[in-house]
Amino acid sequence: MSAHDHHHGPAKGLSRWLYTTNHKDIGSMYLWFSFAMFLLGGTFALVIRAELFQPGLQFVEPNFFNQMTTMHGLVMVFGAVMPAFVGLANWMIPLMIGAPDMALPRMNNWSFWILPFAFAMLVSTLFMEGGGPNFGWTFYAPLSTTYAPASVTFFIFAVHIMGASSIMGSINVIATILNMRAPGMTLMKMPLFVWTWLITAYLLIAVMPVLAGVVTMMLFDIHFGTSFFSAAGGGDPVLFQHLFWFFGHPEVYIMILPAFGIVSAIIPTFARKRLFGYDSMVYATASIAFLSFIVWAHHMFTVGMPLAGQLFFMYATMLIAVPTGVKVFNWVATMFRGAMTFETPMLFAIAFVVLFTLGGFTGVMLAITPADFQYHDTYFVVAHFHYVLVPGAVFSLMAAAYYWLPKWTGYMYDETLGKLHFWLSFIGVNLLFFPQHFLGLAGMPRRIPDYALQFANFNWISSVGGFLFGFSQLILLFVVIKCIKGGKKATAQVWEGAQGLEWTVPSPAPYHTFETPPDPSLIKAQ
Amino acid sequence: MASESSHSVYYVPEQSKFPFFASIGLFLTVFGLGNILNDIAAGSPVMGSTGIALTGFTILSVILFNWFATVIRENHAGLNNDQLKRSYVWGMGWFIFSEVMFFAAFFGALFYVRQLAVPWIGGEGAKGITGDVLWPEFQAAWPLLVNPDPTLFTNPHDGLNVKEWTPGFFAGYLPFWNTVILITSSVTLHYAHVALKAENRKRLIQWMVVTVSLGLIFLGLQALEYIEAYGHYGITLNSGIYGSTFFLLTGFHGFHVTLGTFMLIVMLLRCIKGHFKPDDHFGFEATAWYWHFVDVVWVGLFIFVYCL
Numbered sequence: 001m002s003a004h005d006h007h008h009g010p011a012k013g014l015s016r017w018l019y020t021t022n023h024k025d026i027g028s029m030y031l032w033f034s035f036a037m038f039l040l041g042g043t044f045a046l047v048i049r050a051e052l053f054q055p056g057l058q059f060v061e062p063n064f065f066n067q068m069t070t071m072h073g074l075v076m077v078f079g080a081v082m083p084a085f086v087g088l089a090n091w092m093i094p095l096m097i098g099a100p101d102m103a104l105p106r107m108n109n110w111s112f113w114i115l116p117f118a119f120a121m122l123v124s125t126l127f128m129e130g131g132g133p134n135f136g137w138t139f140y141a142p143l144s145t146t147y148a149p150a151s152v153t154f155f156i157f158a159v160h161i162m163g164a165s166s167i168m169g170s171i172n173v174i175a176t177i178l179n180m181r182a183p184g185m186t187l188m189k190m191p192l193f194v195w196t197w198l199i200t201a202y203l204l205i206a207v208m209p210v211l212a213g214v215v216t217m218m219l220f221d222i223h224f225g226t227s228f229f230s231a232a233g234g235g236d237p238v239l240f241q242h243l244f245w246f247f248g249h250p251e252v253y254i255m256i257l258p259a260f261g262i263v264s265a266i267i268p269t270f271a272r273k274r275l276f277g278y279d280s281m282v283y284a285t286a287s288i289a290f291l292s293f294i295v296w297a298h299h300m301f302t303v304g305m306p307l308a309g310q311l312f313f314m315y316a317t318m319l320i321a322v323p324t325g326v327k328v329f330n331w332v333a334t335m336f337r338g339a340m341t342f343e344t345p346m347l348f349a350i351a352f353v354v355l356f357t358l359g360g361f362t363g364v365m366l367a368i369t370p371a372d373f374q375y376h377d378t379y380f381v382v383a384h385f386h387y388v389l390v391p392g393a394v395f396s397l398m399a400a401a402y403y404w405l406p407k408w409t410g411y412m413y414d415e416t417l418g419k420l421h422f423w424l425s426f427i428g429v430n431l432l433f434f435p436q437h438f439l440g441l442a443g444m445p446r447r448i449p450d451y452a453l454q455f456a457n458f459n460w461i462s463s464v465g466g467f468l469f470g471f472s473q474l475i476l477l478f479v480v481i482k483c484i485k486g487g488k489k490a491t492a493q494v495w496e497g498a499q500g501l502e503w504t505v506p507s508p509a510p511y512h513t514f515e516t517p518p519d520p521s522l523i524k525a526q
Numbered sequence: 527m528a529s530e531s532s533h534s535v536y537y538v539p540e541q542s543k544f545p546f547f548a549s550i551g552l553f554l555t556v557f558g559l560g561n562i563l564n565d566i567a568a569g570s571p572v573m574g575s576t577g578i579a580l581t582g583f584t585i586l587s588v589i590l591f592n593w594f595a596t597v598i599r600e601n602h603a604g605l606n607n608d609q610l611k612r613s614y615v616w617g618m619g620w621f622i623f624s625e626v627m628f629f630a631a632f633f634g635a636l637f638y639v640r641q642l643a644v645p646w647i648g649g650e651g652a653k654g655i656t657g658d659v660l661w662p663e664f665q666a667a668w669p670l671l672v673n674p675d676p677t678l679f680t681n682p683h684d685g686l687n688v689k690e691w692t693p694g695f696f697a698g699y700l701p702f703w704n705t706v707i708l709i710t711s712s713v714t715l716h717y718a719h720v721a722l723k724a725e726n727r728k729r730l731i732q733w734m735v736v737t738v739s740l741g742l743i744f745l746g747l748q749a750l751e752y753i754e755a756y757g758h759y760g761i762t763l764n765s766g767i768y769g770s771t772f773f774l775l776t777g778f779h780g781f782h783v784t785l786g787t788f789m790l791i792v793m794l795l796r797c798i799k800g801h802f803k804p805d806d807h808f809g810f811e812a813t814a815w816y817w818h819f820v821d822v823v824w825v826g827l828f829i830f831v832y833c834l
Contacts, residue, residue: 011541019541101538103613106593110545117553121560153563157556164552167624175616179609180536209624213631220774223563225679225764228635228774231660233679234670234767236643243631304653515535 009511018113021105022511023090026112028408030087031401033115035477037079038394040123042470044072049432049466051449052459065449066134067126073137077255078162079119081389084397085258086111086169089197092404093173095502095509096191098182098518103175111169114161122158125151136447138248141229141240145221152222156215163208170201170208177201182501184520188282191500191526192275193261195282199289200257206293207247207254214243238303245296253292256356256388257285259396260327263349265500266403267331270346271338272497277330278526284323291320301372310369317367321360328357343495344418348399351391351426359387362437377447380440386433390469391426398425398476405483406490410508413483417475424472431465499524537605544596548589554582598801598809611808618812622819625782629823632778636771636830640668644767647674673766682769683760700754701832704747705824708783711740712821715790715814718797723804727797734794737817741787748780775831779823786820789813 010016010025017029047068051059060068090108094101102108125132130149133139144152177198181190190198218240220226227233229240260281268275275281297305297313305313331353340346362384366372375381398421405413435458440446444455451459490507504522505513558579565572600606647657648666657664661674673679696702718733752773755761761769793813796802802810 015541018546019543021539021542100536103610104617105538106542106545107617109542110548113546113549114552117549121553121557150564150567153560154557157560161552161556167621171617171620171624174620175613179612179616205620205624206627209628210631210634213628213635217632217635217774219563220763220770223567225762226770226774227673227679227764227767228770230678231643231647231657232675233673233765233770234644234647235639235770236646239635239638239643242638243635246631246634304656306652512538 019109021101021109023094023102023105023108024408024509024511026102026108027087027089027091029112030083030090030115033112034080034082034084034087037075037083037119039473039477041072041075041080042473044068044075046466046470048072049463052451053463054460055451055453055456057450060449062449063131063134066136066447067132069447070133070136070139071123071126074122074133075119076389077137077251078159079115081255081393081397082166083115085197085200085255086166086173088193088258088262088397088400088404089169089173091408092502093176093194093197094180095407095505095513096194096500097177097180097185098501098514098523099176099180100512100515102172103180104172107168108172111165111172114165118158118162118165121154125149125154128154138244139218140244141218141221141237144240145218145229148222153219156219159215160212163212166204166208170204173197173201174205182514182517182520182523184523188279189523189525191261192264192278192281192285193258196257196261196264196285199285200254203250203254203257203289203292207250210243211247211251214240214247217243238300241300241303242297245299246293248299249296250289250292252385252388253288255393257288259352259356259393260285262396262400262403263331263352266345266349266399267334267353269403269495269498270343270349271335271340273334273338274499275330275526276333276336277326280326281330284326287323288320291316291323295320298367298372301369302376314367314369318364321364324360328353328360339497343402344413344415344422345399345403347419347422347426348395348402351422352395352399355391355395355429356388359384359389359392362387375440377445378440379436379444379446382446383433383436383440386436390433391429395425395429398422401476401480403495404502405480406494407502407507407509409484410490410506411483411487412490412494413479414487417479417482421472421475421479424475425469428465428469428472432462432469433465435459435461435465499526534607534609536607537600537610539600542596544589544593548586548593551582551584551586551589554578555586556582558582598796601806602801611806614808614812618808618815622815625819629775629778629826632771632775633826633830636775639767639771644668644670669768670766671768679766680760680762680764682762682765683758700747700751701828704744704751705828707740707744707747708821708824711737711744712818714740715817719810719814722797722802722807722810725804727800730797731794734790734797738787738790738794741783741790741817745780745783745787748776748783751776772831775827779820779827782820782823786813786817789816 010022011019017025020026047060048065051057051065090102093099123132128149128151130151132149132151133144133155135143135148139155177190177194217226217228221228221230227235229235229237231237264275264281295313295317297309298317301310301313335350342350362380366375366381366384402413402418439455439458439462442455444451492506493503494507495503501514501518501522502509504518558575558577558581561575562572562579565575645651645666646653647661648654648664649658650666657674664674665672669682671682671684673681714733715737718730718737721727721730721733755769755772761772763769763773790813793810796809801807
């Protein structure tokens with residue numbers, strides 16, 4: 001147990017994964033877990049799209065449809081996107097800052113292993129009497145309290161332990177970044193992925209406890225007779241929404257800030273230029289994080305807030321477009337007059353910039369209070385947040401996977417299949433979500449299993465796009481497995497234009513890296 | 527591990543069984559608790575569920591005990607360099623921040639219902655119209671003694687809302703004495719810390735015993751207050767929003783005091799065993815931080831729940 005046997009390779013067999021303290025092992029487990037959840041949540045989404053393929057009830061009961069929309073959202077947010085970013089953080093942050101591992105390696109493994117149990121409990125509610133959660137992923141009271149199925153109790157406890165996992169993971173990320181940087185790695189020399197994760201971890205520690213608080217109030221309303229969300233006892237169902245969105249709005253930035261970091265790593269590599277406006281990227285990220293705490297009620301414009309509140313939340317929300325615009329400008333300026341090539345990670349990154357910006361635009365539309373009265377709870381909202389989350393967050397994850405796969409596996413992935421995956425995903429995702437803007441503007445409400453005839457065409461297109469996008473993801477699975485098995489050997493540098501400490505270690509990255517800090521001359525300004 | 531400089535080899539533990547089995551313990555605990563609650567709601571026996579929860583909690587407790595013991599052993603073996611110790615400091619600091627935000631949610635709920643929700647149900651302002659339609663007779667007040675719908679949420683008994691802030695009143699006012707006790711305990715804990723740094727173990731143990739005792743007295747008085755609230759005033763979890771906010775805020779605070787007292791007792795035992803050195807006692811300091819944090823939350827509670 002002393003320093004000299006640190007140079008061990010991994011243990012053999014299952015115990016390697018169950019008992020590991022290695023940031024790369026834990027990162028890999030997070031990534032595989034999140035991919036499994038991505039396929040599961042995707043399957044739920046395909047049930048939704050199959051049901052909405054044409055008007056009328058086709059395959060599922062309305063109550064089961066509601067369970068699908070709820071579980072799709074919960075599994076994708078908490079099971080797919082968040083753990084995927086944590087997996088990348090585990091793999092890449094120590095490599096990027098020249099640290100031997102995460103700051104608290106055993107707690108790191110605990111953060112991961114809570115998740116499979118939490119999701120086993122959450123998904124098992126689908127098989128319980130009365131069915132699983134059917135109140136939407138935002139679980140508004142009193143749907144989620146007075147009128148909830150009995151399984152809501154397990155949903156609440158699953159959220160509690162997922163929150164514990166997130167908080168421990170975030171504490172680890174912050175301690176690692178603040179305490180484990182190699183000599184010479186000053187804060188303003190850190191890669192942006194590290195910066196964005198530092199700020200994301202701060203957001204997580206600030207809002208996951210609020211989520212824990214609000215589900216605790218639900219638990220007490222359901223089982224102990226309190227009246228937090230019941231006006232009959234002096235409480236208020238709207239209180240639920242305030243508390244939920246105080247968590248929920250920072251949460252959506254938790255799912256996008258690390259994506260900003262990934263794109264800020266990939267675009268300079270394939271444009272063969274330094275990132276334009278590094279400092280402003282850092283300040284913009286911090287500004288977005290700050291603003292995320294004071295905009296939550298824009299999710300609730302139709303709930304009947306005082307006018308002053310509506311005005312404040314409208315203007316504060318619009319303000320977010322400023323730092324976000326700074327970022328988009330910087331990415332475009334980085335590409336401007338660059339020597340660009342279009343490998344798969346770059347394709348996903350460019351698609352991210354374009355399509356995320358589109359999602360941002362609809363966000364500004366939704367921020368306008370009187371307009372939001374029309375858009376609220378329609379498919380326009382669904383289109384908006386899926387544009388920022390799928391070709392936004394998820395595309396950035398795809399980009400990251402292709403970008404760092406050679407570093408992880410030691411082999412180059414199959415570029416042809418990668419490009420095929422990109423183009424099918426790109427076409428699929430736009431077919432899937434673009435028509436939903438029109439559906440929403442025409443008045444189709446979200447979360448319903450049936451709809452009026454005039455919505456039939458766009459729903460048909462959307463469902464075709466959904467199945468195309470969904471099944472295209474199997475290509476990614478195939479590419480990853482193929483890349484692990486072999487292929488063209490990757491060099492340490494991998495990409496001609498790549499900068500940063502992770503490219504100074506061999507590919508695949510050895511089991512233990514930077515046990516002694518790297519040479520400070522390797523650390524360059526971004 | 528001779529060098530203690532901040533960039534000597536950072537101790538990365540080899541494999542550990544603690545995290546995986548702690549996850550099983552945590553899962554069984556919450557799964558059992560969920561089953562207990564649902565069994566009660568369905569009127570079924572809770573024996574099986576209680577067994578699951580207790581098994582899980584036992585596993586979790588045994589693992590955490592051994593986990594902390596391992597960390598202490600590693601530190602005594604000199605494996606932890608200065609940099610690793612700073613990781614624990616950062617870790618505890620951010621953990622306390624997460625606890626601050628947990629309480630913030632409940633304080634936020636209290637402010638919202640007092641300032642907005644209850645007056646609106648009482649018919650005040652632009653949103654008052656809903657209250658006027660639903661419960662026209664309802665009068666907004668705080669503490670809320672008459673609920674909008676007393677058939678669903680039983681009203682507390684009358685006679686609660688008599689507060690005159692005189693010295694004589696404070697003398698008989700239990701929360702006031704609890705405030706005195708908790709603040710005093712923070713001071714005595716500080717003296718214990720001073721004694722630790724001065725390597726005066728006898729005085730250290732004395733101050734720790736005093737601090738633990740004050741924590742236990744606080745908990746006893748809180749229990750007394752709850753009995754009073756339930757029995758005398760009819761303030762219960764089911765008596766409307768006043769009882770809801772009161773019990774959740776003071777209850778979670780009391781739970782944290784319980785945990786803090788447990789931590790202090792562990793630290794007292796470690797002081798008796800001589801675990802701490804004047805320059806190496808972060809376990810003690812972390813506990814002290816936690817205790818001061820719990821104290822600060824109480825001051826917030828005393829002002830916003832009891833006084834105002």
